[in-house]
Amino acid sequence: MTTRPAITVSTLDYERLATLLETCDGAHAVAAQLEAELERAEVLEPDAMPANVVTMNSTARIRLGEDQEKQLTLVYPRDADSEQNRISVLAPIGAALLGLSVGQSIDWPTPSGLTHLTILELVYQPEASGDLHR
Numbered sequence: 642m643t644t645r646p647a648i649t650v651s652t653l654d655y656e657r658l659a660t661l662l663e664t665c666d667g668a669h670a671v672a673a674q675l676e677a678e679l680e681r682a683e684v685l686e687p688d689a690m691p692a693n694v695v696t697m698n699s700t701a702r703i704r705l706g707e708d709q710e711k712q713l714t715l716v717y718p719r720d721a722d723s724e725q726n727r728i729s730v731l732a733p734i735g736a737a738l739l740g741l742s743v744g745q746s747i748d749w750p751t752p753s754g755l756t757h758l759t760i761l762e763l764v765y766q767p768e769a770s771g772d773l774h775r
Contacts, residue, residue: 646747648740650682651690651768654697658730658739661717665731674750675736682740692769693743695760697730701738702762712764715739734758 650658658679665672695701700714713728715738721729728735737749737758746759767773 645681646741646745648678648682649691649694649742650679650684650740651687651696652684653687653773654739655679655682655684657697657717661731669731671731671733671736674733675730675739678736678739687768687773690766690768691742692766693763694766695738695741695763696766696768697739698767698772699763700765701760702764703738704759704761705734706757710761713738714765 658675662672662676662679690696695715697715697717700712702710702712704710711726713726713734715730715735716727718729718731721727721732728738730736730739733749733751734756737747737756738760741747741760743760743763746757748755748757750756
């Protein structure tokens, strides 16, 4: 696997995700990958988050592979809804999205093999919209 790009996570997201991972108790397939991402992330206060970074509850337009584009909202597992394109942070693609900036790409393992994901546009980010405590 290639070197992973730098990622940034807010303190609020970090704390909530750490709590979520404690409840998973290692039983969830993506939990270890998400934990590794949190460990390597730069952690900033919500009001210091760059406006081009995917945070929890952000909506991003992404490219998967060479030609598949999607618009997804990154959410906590309880809020996931595939019909509304709301993807759980504990889904493989959800964990890959966390902390990436517009223009960044990552190669990420999924059940169907390694997937290349690129952030094309950040449609909505709570922090940039002034919602610092969602």
